[in-house]
Amino acid sequence: MRPIDIVGAGPAGSAAAITACDLGCPVRLYEKSALPRHKVCGEFLSPGARPVLEQLGVLAEAERLRPARISRVELHFGRSRKSWNLAEEAWGLSRYALDDILYRRALSAGAVHVREVWTAPAAAQDNRLILARGRSTHVQKGSRLFGFKAHFRGPVSDTVELYFPPGGYAGVCGVEGGITNVCGIASEKLLRKIDFDFDELLRRWPMLAERTRPLTRCWDWLSTGPLVFGEQFDAARNAYVAGDALGFIDPFTGSGIQGGLVTGRMAGLAAARNVPVAEHVRLCKQALGRQYAAAGIFRGAVRAGLADWLARFVPGRLLFYLTRPGGSIAA
Numbered sequence: 001m002r003p004i005d006i007v008g009a010g011p012a013g014s015a016a017a018i019t020a021c022d023l024g025c026p027v028r029l030y031e032k033s034a035l036p037r038h039k040v041c042g043e044f045l046s047p048g049a050r051p052v053l054e055q056l057g058v059l060a061e062a063e064r065l066r067p068a069r070i071s072r073v074e075l076h077f078g079r080s081r082k083s084w085n086l087a088e089e090a091w092g093l094s095r096y097a098l099d100d101i102l103y104r105r106a107l108s109a110g111a112v113h114v115r116e117v118w119t120a121p122a123a124a125q126d127n128r129l130i131l132a133r134g135r136s137t138h139v140q141k142g143s144r145l146f147g148f149k150a151h152f153r154g155p156v157s158d159t160v161e162l163y164f165p166p167g168g169y170a171g172v173c174g175v176e177g178g179i180t181n182v183c184g185i186a187s188e189k190l191l192r193k194i195d196f197d198f199d200e201l202l203r204r205w206p207m208l209a210e211r212t213r214p215l216t217r218c219w220d221w222l223s224t225g226p227l228v229f230g231e232q233f234d235a236a237r238n239a240y241v242a243g244d245a246l247g248f249i250d251p252f253t254g255s256g257i258q259g260g261l262v263t264g265r266m267a268g269l270a271a272a273r274n275v276p277v278a279e280h281v282r283l284c285k286q287a288l289g290r291q292y293a294a295a296g297i298f299r300g301a302v303r304a305g306l307a308d309w310l311a312r313f314v315p316g317r318l319l320f321y322l323t324r325p326g327g328s329i330a331a
């Protein structure tokens, strides 16, 4: 079998590596960072991620870490609030743990880690290529957005809470070990005013300040950016693209990891079976198109200050369903 080079050992790249290795392909997994590592992420794991973790052979190990069990969603818009019970329990699991489980499973399946920054080779290669290198940071115009996160100790909750103050939003979600993750995004304009001081940001967002008062931060804030939303499906590229490299879905959906696992697995299957790249792109569009469209509408409403109004008319479970991957996913 022709070897497969995979760029990125996040959820998408490791899922692709496990899948291709399990089908007997030699895999080189390019990852520039040492793993495990913390990553800016809300760490909300959609219920739909669990079947994929099972296919990848890591569900039992993830379960042994005792992820936080999330049964409820709350959206806060100023003084108004929308909440609902999830139809199926979600998990809160740190990226430190999740990415490590997937990466170690990829290595034990036979993938070889190449600790390098991958760059496109000048000449055409024999190897098939999977690009799972995360989101693009190329911002064309407009105000830039940055993400931030820290872990806190204190009382835990089974609810994932999203707060939408002016200039950004933030989520509060339990993870394993009785830790609470606080993660959000904010405009560069706002962050510059406060010199990228995220404690000050929470103070300026009174509902978040109130919510985090009983909590104690465990370590320094992490930040990332700029963030660029939307999909960039491109059949012309001579590579199987997966995860955020296909498109970055808004963090408020809490569905990016699931999308990465799903499309990573699809890329691993397609590369191992020599499926044309255009067909892989078509299947990814089918799986992810709806969630990008729904997230784009909600993003527009948040920017226009109409999210509260929109959320009043759309049932919570429908909103949740529309922002998850759908379509048929190859076995």
Ligand SMILES: Cc1cc2nc3c(=O)[nH]c(=O)nc-3n(C[C@H](O)[C@H](O)[C@H](O)COP(=O)(O)OP(=O)(O)OC[C@H]3O[C@@H](n4cnc5c(N)ncnc54)[C@H](O)[C@@H]3O)c2cc1C
Binding pocket: 007, 008, 009, 010, 011, 012, 013, 030, 031, 032, 033, 040, 041, 042, 043, 044, 045, 046, 116, 117, 118, 119, 132, 133, 134, 135, 147, 148, 183, 184, 185, 224, 227, 242, 243, 244, 245, 249, 251, 253, 254, 255, 256, 257, 258, 260
């Ligand atoms: C603020 C914020 C909050 C979020 N909250 C949630 C949430 O609660 N739930 C959820 O499901 N999703 C959330 N997401 C989205 C989620 O983090 C992503 O969808 C997910 O990480 C995508 O996985 P990936 O494998 O595609 O990319 P990544 O996890 O970004 O992995 C890409 C990997 O590629 C490596 N890499 C990149 N370029 C190269 C190179 N040239 N050579 C070698 N290695 C390379 C990087 O080091 C990285 O490890 C959030 C995102 C942000 C920014």
